[in-house]
Amino acid sequence: GAVVSQHPSWVICKSGTSVKIECRSLDFQATTMFWYRQFPKQSLMLMATSNEGSKATYEQGVEKDKFLINHASLTLSTLTVTSAHPEDSSFYICSARGTLKYSNQPQHFGDGTRLSIL
Amino acid sequence: AQKITQTQPGMFVQEKEAVTLDCTYDTSDPSYGLFWYKQPSSGEMIFLIYQGSYDQQNATEGRYSLNFQKARKSANLVISASQLGDSAMYFCAMREGPRVEAAGNKLTFGGGTRVLVKP
Numbered sequence: 001g002a003v004v005s006q007h008p009s010w011v012i013c014k015s016g017t018s019v020k021i022e023c024r025s026l027d028f029q030a031t032t033m034f035w036y037r038q039f040p041k042q043s044l045m046l047m048a049t050s051n052e053g054s055k056a057t058y059e060q061g062v063e064k065d066k067f068l069i070n071h072a073s074l075t076l077s078t079l080t081v082t083s084a085h086p087e088d089s090s091f092y093i094c095s096a097r098g099t100l101k102y103s104n105q106p107q108h109f110g111d112g113t114r115l116s117i118l
Numbered sequence: 119a120q121k122i123t124q125t126q127p128g129m130f131v132q133e134k135e136a137v138t139l140d141c142t143y144d145t146s147d148p149s150y151g152l153f154w155y156k157q158p159s160s161g162e163m164i165f166l167i168y169q170g171s172y173d174q175q176n177a178t179e180g181r182y183s184l185n186f187q188k189a190r191k192s193a194n195l196v197i198s199a200s201q202l203g204d205s206a207m208y209f210c211a212m213r214e215g216p217r218v219e220a221a222g223n224k225l226t227f228g229g230g231t232r233v234l235v236k237p
């Protein structure tokens with residue numbers, strides 16, 4: 001079964017609205033969560049790394065004020081796309097790692113959110 | 119320079135045959151991990167197999183095996199006895215960093231290879 005739950009799976013909204021996407025680890029504590037963006041037929045591009053209780057680390061070129069990330073607990077991280085515009089339309093997917101130290105532990109991915117801004 | 123390169127954008131494979139997906143990587147870190155993920159059209163990312171830079175043997179997981187050639191910096195995925203359900207995008211990814219600290223390190227993904235299994 002899924003170990004990372006992402007909600008909603010599909011969002012369609014008007015330009016100018018803000019959209020919040022939730023990423024929850026279901027049966028483990030996720031000290032680190034990652035947010036990716038994927039355009040059609042392209043690879044996953046890391047947007048930011050969020051650590052529980054601290055500020056997110058954004059990748060170069062990602063607008064911090066546009067994509068707000070909150071990781072307030074060990075099981076929940078949220079990505080808010082503020083004042084969304086059509087160019088923000090994309091597939092957003094989160095992943096989480098537990099507190100285990102071993103590097104062979106894979107990141108567990110959510111099922112992704114398809115965001116369409118009209 | 120790209121850290122992860124997948125040179126095959128797409129390929130067909132006959133059902134029940136084996137297929138090899140290429141992946142080359144670039145890192146100066148002696149400690150790293152290599153992952154393969156499958157992404158069906160529905161979008162979820164499914165973990166397939168892992169290879170650590172210090173692992174002596176090639177990783178295997180059921181029908182998946184990894185041909186790890188460290189000197190050539192390649193980590194090709196082999197899918198044996200292809201099934202129709204194997205049709206998907208396949209991504210190679212790398213995590214860099216010491217084994218203990220690698221727990222939080224980010225993944226860098228290759229461009230992906232689309233596999234279509236023909237009946």
